[in-house]
Amino acid sequence: MDGVPFVSQITPYLRNFAGALKEARANQEQQQDRRKLQADQSRRPAVGFRVGDKILVKTHGLSKTSQGFTSKFASCRDGPYVITFQKSPTTFQIAAPDATAVPLGVYHESALTPFVPPVEGTVPVPLKPIRRRGRLQKTTKPDSTAACSVSRSHQVR
Incomplete structure (x- = not known):
């Protein structure tokens, strides 16, 4: 072939x-x-948040009959809070305006709304302030690292 x-x-x-x-x-x-x-x-065009901007955070209230709270009548947003750090193009770390050193959490830009101050000039306080979530940070004591205790079952004979 x-x-x-x-x-x-x-x-x-x-x-x-x-x-x-x-x-x-x-x-x-x-x-x-x-x-x-x-x-x-x-x-929609992006809002373009920057560090230091005051924002409102979207809330998610759950109804509690025992406390007489109905989520239907709860506010949709709470704040103002301050953006302290931009972790990515769309996620931001926020803090309370009076304590910017303590971060309250990281939120996507879809959960944030720019804060427009009222005409009279008084800035409202959050109705239900956001609490920091998660475990507390581990702290070490200076004398706890020096003293090492060994349990009886793990002692070398």
Whole structure:
């Protein structure tokens, strides 16, 4: 079997296949651009929070019958709080305005709303302040590292 007739038969097929593949890629990129334009028409521009901005945080109140609290009548946002650190383009660490050294948590920008101060100038205090969540940080005492106790079951004999 000679290789020349086989190559001459397969070459037009490969050219046709390469042309179809190139056309499919161009069509796919064009469709992707159309989908992006359609999606961007309904998209809101980013707010653009910065460190030091005052913001309101979205709350999630649960109804408690025993305390006479109904989440239906609870405020949707609470604050103002201050942004202390930007962890990523969309996540921010917040703190209370009077204690910025103590972080209260990390929130996505979708849970934050820019704070617009009232006309009279008095800044309201949070209705239900956010508490810091999680475990307390471990603290070491200087004399606890020097004294090492070994239990009886682990002593070397």
